[in-house]
Amino acid sequence: MSIGQALREARERRGLTQEATGQAGYISGKMVSAIECGRRAVGPDVLERLATKLDYPRLYMEAAADVTGGVYASPWLDGDGVDLHRTSVWAKTCEELQEAIKVVSAADVVNATSRADEAHRQAVHDSMIQALDARVAIDHYLAVMCEEYGFSILAVYQEHRQKLESRGYTKPRPKRKSAL
Structure with missing residues (x-):
């Protein structure tokens, strides 16, 4: 899916x-149409304003993918083999987390990397892929549950960031001017 589709x-x-969407992004309704149809790219400032106004998980995911070239961004699961009903997403998240714990725990990362043979490197690589599978499941769990239960995904992430700051795990970010 593209940003326009999202x-x-x-x-x-x-x-x-x-037109109403354009007002939130300080652009015209015609520009919104052009973005949706893929005729125009959207700049980061406009994208931030639109994402914040619409507060839609899938749009945030597409924006992250666009900005990072797909790194640190989960792809939206929209294939024929995907069931995005909340109970299916919950079950898949539990399954992927359990598998990730198993595979990541088995990866030997204690010994010096200079001693790693190809089998060891492959086990570490497999653990990273499994961790990404879990991450994609978690991202979809958050997206689906926010939409189903009416939570703001932006507010959930902000609350989590405050929790990390309060525990001293992250430093506070400087206040930014509002995108709106």
């Missing part, structure tokens, strides 16, 4: 017109 889906799910 924007259209977000706008429609929120019951907004292209």
